[in-house]
Amino acid sequence: MTNNKKLQANKLIKTNREYLKYSLDFSNENNLKISKNIIYQILIDVNNYKNYTDLVINFDKNLAKPNDFIKKINLIIDGKPLQYALGYSYFLDFKLKVxxxxxxxxxxxxxxxxLTKSLIEEYKIQPKSIxxxxxxxxxxxxxxxxxxxxSNLFFIEKYQRTIDVLNYNASQxxxxxxxxxxxxxxPLLKYNIKADVFVSNPPYVDNLNTIDxxxxxxxxxxxxxxxxxxxxxxNFFKYHKLFMNENYLMVFEIGEDQKDALTKLIVKYFSDEKIEFQFKKDIYNKIRYLYIKGFGCKI
Ligand SMILES: C[S@@+](CC[C@H](N)C(=O)[O-])C[C@H]1O[C@@H](n2cnc3c(N)ncnc32)[C@H](O)[C@@H]1O
Known part of the structure; x- marks a missing residue:
């Protein structure tokens, strides 16, 4: 659903400071609750500044691309996430198209x-295929x-429109x-690809009410x-012997309530092998990761 309230171009204002005030006033008058931080991020983006300090130094300079600024603020007014309005997001050291x-x-x-990197170091793995x-x-x-x-990186993705973005990012x-x-x-089974390290953050939420x-x-x-x-x-557990090399590491992001269900699955599919597995917590202290280290031998 789009919002009919839209920020309009305004030839009377020119500087970053003026555009900040103009959009904050518009937000307040229309009860839109656009945060200052979001406006800062858009100003940094359209001016091609490096960071917030760069924006502060140039606060009274003219805004570089007013139409681009207006367009992105209007996407926020329409309820789009900042990352979609900007067209990119940061992940660790990487700027990725979204x-x-x-x-x-x-x-x-x-x-x-x-976590995956620390396990690779701990188990002294030299991954050739991830x-x-x-x-x-x-x-x-x-x-x-x-x-x-x-290492060779293999990405698996089901949807072509997602692959277009993935291909762009990976090529960078x-x-x-x-x-x-x-x-x-x-695809791993079809092309007989074997992995040393398998990582996945798959779809795992089964209750729509828990989604923001x-x-x-x-x-x-x-x-x-x-x-x-x-x-x-x-699927990953059931077929793992067909696509994992003998000494393997599998690491997953999981739902915070899935520990018991996944433990049962591990018992079902790994009980004839020597493995170590552990559930791990995220920065919010919730159990959100699982790793399974296989040692390539039967018990
Ligand atoms: C939770 S997202 C994770 C995306 C990314 N790895 C990340 O962590 O931000 C799950 C991804 O799996 C893809 N997907 C959904 N069903 C799939 C399937 N059956 N096979 C392969 N990929 C699938 C979705 O398109 C989506 O990109």
């Missing part, structure tokens, strides 16, 4: 990457591929990568929601 066909990368997923399944923007694989430059940061279009682990309204309205539901919550993990 649009309505991609989930906006989350801080919890930065935690997933950091899979990012359900890749979206490619944030996980791009961050890992940049840390392990001798990686040399050795392949994007496989398909459902869950099927802003997310529900804007981000692709198929990126977040799946009936019963665990079908992706079920």
């Amino acid at each position: 649009n309505k066909n991609t989930l906006i990368p989350r801080v919890e997923t930065e935690g997933l990457v950091l 899979v990012d399944c359900c890749a979206g923007t490619g944030c996980i694989g791009i961050a890992l591929g940049n840390s392990y430059k001798n 940061y990686l040399n050795n990568f392949l994007i496989l279009r398909g459902d869950k682990t099927k 309204e802003m997310v529900l309205k804007n981000e692709p539901l198929h990126a977040i929601y799946v009936k019963n919550g665990i079908p992706f993990y079920n």
